Amino acid sequence: MIAHTKSADCCEIAQTEAVEDCLRTIFKLAGRNSVVTTSVLAEQLRVTPPTVSVMLKRLEASGLVTRSSNRHVRLTAHGERHATEVTRRHRLVETFLVEVLGLDWDEVHEEADVLEHALSDRLEARIDALLGHPTHDPHGDPIPSRTGEHSETWATPLADAAVGRRFRVDRVADDDSEVLRYLADRGIRPGAVLEVVRREPFGGPLWVRVGKQRHALGPLLTETVHGERI
Structure with missing residues (x-):
């Protein structure tokens, strides 16, 4: 598992691949106004509901998510910040793979799922500059800014x-x-x-x-x- 040291000072939980995948998926679903539950997350992440339940308990204990009485999951402001960071890396990688390496838009999602976790701040900034600071990825998804300003609404x-x-x-x-x-x-x-x-x-x-x-x-x-x- 890859842990990002840049997040270590503010979280009790290491920002592993599994943690980042879970946060980004909650962020994506919330942006679509979908109800986020354990079963929905399990389907999206392709893992079992018990695995998601264990992860959510860890995220909740670290102040990254909250769960209501009906078990709906929501990101806290802290959790949304980390989710926005990994979403930015994911969409920048997708854009890089299409515009620089020539992959088609149907080929890049799973590749970005892997590469997003290994991207350092320095490499992220270089890719962003090389691409001319894009605002959207090949699917039209908005790329969060470096300052964290972002709107995830769907038209x-x-x-x-x-x-x-x-x-x-x-x-x-x-x-x-x-x-x-x-x-x-x-x-x-x-x-x-x-x-x-x-x-x-x-x-x-x-x-x-x-x-x-x-x-x-x-x-x-x-x-x-x-x-x-x-």
């Missing part, structure tokens, strides 16, 4: 876009590599402008036009893509 999902209107893609959830590949093959990435053509009834697909091509997107895809109605 309107494509599922809520009105028929006959245009929709600019700002952000795409990066949980599923196959979904990212499918969307990329259809030209749906941050910055793309879609025309919402038709919504099939009874839970059917949403038809969108990208350039000259029309595509039918099911609910999973339209909840994954977020942006602004224009």
Whole structure:
């Protein structure tokens, strides 16, 4: 396990890979307004609920999370600071892998999961400077600033876009590599402008036009893509 000495002075718990993964996952879920519970975290982290329970007890004892009477998990201000730090490293690494090493956006999430823990402050700063201090990663996720200023809110999902209107893609959830590949093959990435053509009834697909091509997107895809109605 890698422990970051830069966090040792303010926490009773070492900032190991497991701790950082848990904090970043809570941060990500909270940013989506998801209810964070032991079972949800276990599914996201791909570990057992008892393993998550042990981790949450340690995080709570160290003042990084709180748990309410209904067992919902929330980051404290201290925990959010550490979660923001690791989120910044993760998204900078994803951006570096795409823009410098030429990986595609569906290949970088798991790589960044590994590399984010080994990034020193000095290397983080050099990568940030090399990239020109980017504000968003390849999926459109905002990169927290070095000062900790950050807003993790999500824009309107494509599922809520009105028929006959245009929709600019700002952000795409990066949980599923196959979904990212499918969307990329259809030209749906941050910055793309879609025309919402038709919504099939009874839970059917949403038809969108990208350039000259029309595509039918099911609910999973339209909840994954977020942006602004224009």
